[in-house]
Amino acid sequence: xxxxxxxxxxxxxxxxxxxxxxxxxxxxxxxxxxxxxxxxxxxxxxxxxxxxxxxxxxxxxxxxxxxxxxxxxxxxxxxxxxxxxxxxxxxxxxxxxxxxxxxxxxxxxxxxxxxxxxxxxxxxxxxxxxxxxxxxxxxxxxxxxxxxxxxxxxxxxxxxxxxxxxxxxxxxxxxxxxxxxxxxxxxxxxxxxxxxxxxxxxxxxxxxxxxxxxxxxxxxxxxxxxxxxxxxxxxxxxxxxxxxxxxxxxxxxxxxxxxxxxxxxxxxxxxxxxxxxxxxxxxxxxxxxxxxxxxxxxxxxxxxxxxxxxxxxxxxxxxxxxxxxxxxxxxxxxxxxxxxxxxxxxxxxxxxxxxxxxxxxxxxxxxxxxxxxxxxxxxxxxxxxxxxxxxxxxxxxxxxxxxxxxxxxxxxxxxxxxxxxxxxxxxxxxxxxxxxxxxxxxxxxxxxxxxxxxxxxxxxxxxxxxxx
Numbered sequence: 001x002x003x004x005x006x007x008x009x010x011x012x013x014x015x016x017x018x019x020x021x022x023x024x025x026x027x028x029x030x031x032x033x034x035x036x037x038x039x040x041x042x043x044x045x046x047x048x049x050x051x052x053x054x055x056x057x058x059x060x061x062x063x064x065x066x067x068x069x070x071x072x073x074x075x076x077x078x079x080x081x082x083x084x085x086x087x088x089x090x091x092x093x094x095x096x097x098x099x100x101x102x103x104x105x106x107x108x109x110x111x112x113x114x115x116x117x118x119x120x121x122x123x124x125x126x127x128x129x130x131x132x133x134x135x136x137x138x139x140x141x142x143x144x145x146x147x148x149x150x151x152x153x154x155x156x157x158x159x160x161x162x163x164x165x166x167x168x169x170x171x172x173x174x175x176x177x178x179x180x181x182x183x184x185x186x187x188x189x190x191x192x193x194x195x196x197x198x199x200x201x202x203x204x205x206x207x208x209x210x211x212x213x214x215x216x217x218x219x220x221x222x223x224x225x226x227x228x229x230x231x232x233x234x235x236x237x238x239x240x241x242x243x244x245x246x247x248x249x250x251x252x253x254x255x256x257x258x259x260x261x262x263x264x265x266x267x268x269x270x271x272x273x274x275x276x277x278x279x280x281x282x283x284x285x286x287x288x289x290x291x292x293x294x295x296x297x298x299x300x301x302x303x304x305x306x307x308x309x310x311x312x313x314x315x316x317x318x319x320x321x322x323x324x325x326x327x328x329x330x331x332x333x334x335x336x337x338x339x340x341x342x343x344x345x346x347x348x349x350x351x352x353x354x355x356x357x358x359x360x361x362x363x364x365x366x367x368x369x370x371x372x373x374x375x376x377x378x379x380x381x382x383x384x385x386x387x388x389x390x391x392x393x394x395x396x397x398x399x400x401x402x403x404x405x406x407x408x409x410x411x412x413x414x415x416x417x418x419x420x421x422x423x424x425x426x427x428x429x430x431x432x433x434x435x436x437x438x439x440x441x442x443x444x445x446x447x448x449x450x451x452x453x454x455x456x457x458x459x460x461x462x463x464x465x466x467x468x
Contacts, residue, residue, distance in 0.1 A: 002028055003028065004059050004061075005031040005061055006031075006061070007062075007063045007086075008044065008062065008063070009034070009041045009044075010040050010065070011035045012041070013040075013065070014035040017033050020094065021093070023094065024097060024099055032059070036052045039365070040371075041067070061083075061084060062075070063085075065085070065086060088430045104339070106323040108323065108330075111291070111299070111302055111322040111326075112301045112302070113139060113141050113315060114304065115135035115143060115304050116273075117143065117144065119148055121156075122148070122151070128163075132163060132168055135315055136168065138316040139320075140319075142169045142170065143170055145163075145172050147172065147173060156179060156182050156183055157186035158186075164186075164187045169189045170183075170188050172191055175193065177201055180194070184207040185204075188207045190209070190237070191205070192239075193212040194210070195212050195213070196211075196214045202236075203232075209229065210239055211226055211238050212239055217251065217255065223259070226266060238259065238266050238268050239269040240255040240256055242271055242274050242275065245275070256268070256293070260299075267301060269302065270294055270299050270301075270303070271303035272290050272302055272304055277305060277308050277311055280310070283310065283317060283440075284317050288321050291324075294322075295325035295329050313441070313442075316439045319439075320341045324338045340438060341439040344438040344439070344441075345426075346426045346427065350374075350376075351426075353375060355377050355380065355389065362387045367383065370383050370400070371431065372419050373419075374422050378391055379391065379419045386399060391420075391423060393413070393417065418434075422435060
């Protein structure tokens, strides 16, 4: 039986909302649209709805405009029916209602992320714990302690023990046997990295070893080492080493492919740092490509670093990428339209409205509050006194008449700067909201609309005055 849905809106958006809903499957939704006497849907508040909505009819759910502010639970309690905010843009409503496909399940993956804390011997224990906590929040499964050649690390055992006590899975990354032994005896879960010549370390400690070739590119030695440990009943992980571009990158990919075919069931590792750290390019795309290769080859362990400033979100990116690739592989589909989180710079549908639609909406505005929208052609700003379009905010400023109002000018400057970035890069812009940079940016700070003065939207003014 179709769900009875009541959609609340403003008078300007009512015709568009009805057109969008006419494309919704009637077998799934029995819908009613009701405008509540305000022009702009985003200006609806809980108080306005309580004053103007007398009843909800037979609705089983009430859907509010996405930018509507106020206490949804209060509305639900008053009317005795669930209230929910919809998407910010009407064009996204079908997908929100499940007509564009259900939101994909990204809870599953089959790759283990080792996040390496570089130069750990030089860091205080508390600094390492703080970094470990951040890596874990970003999705790391294993905290890798990076040792340094010829740099003493006397507090390594205590550090491993402390991390284990805090609940972390721990690996020790060193080519020095004494450090590997010390880390293993202190309880490290994994040791990076043993070779054919140092397999004896695995006989001394229970840690799972990660194996490297005896010499770079020597796949045979790596396979012999793995076979030797398997014969002893020991688990291990094989790492053929991913070399940087122009220094063996393509040959390294071939080695991974060859190794997977020679040892179909072996656990493998790929360290992505030689690509992310040593290529001056946005890491979201690099990580998407590498996790795609890993997904095809069933490489189930990856080692990540965040040394360079441009790599500061690598672990978070890899966490999302492994989930997207798992989902796509399980469905037998392309890794597309699953999540936009790896599209940090551009978006799949950046401009929901064309300039003619924006101009038509502007003709209905009767107040002096500025609205800002972006189409693929320009940045548009309008109120009752005029409609102006340009690609550069400096060309818009002479038309705004805000020279005497510093707070208003500041607010519009911030919003127009966001709009210009969205216009240039092809990103979704929504006034009074931060731009969405996907998983490349940690959760956003409070928005700057707290500074919005009179003459902007009522929503922005209420946020500035702390009444929202």
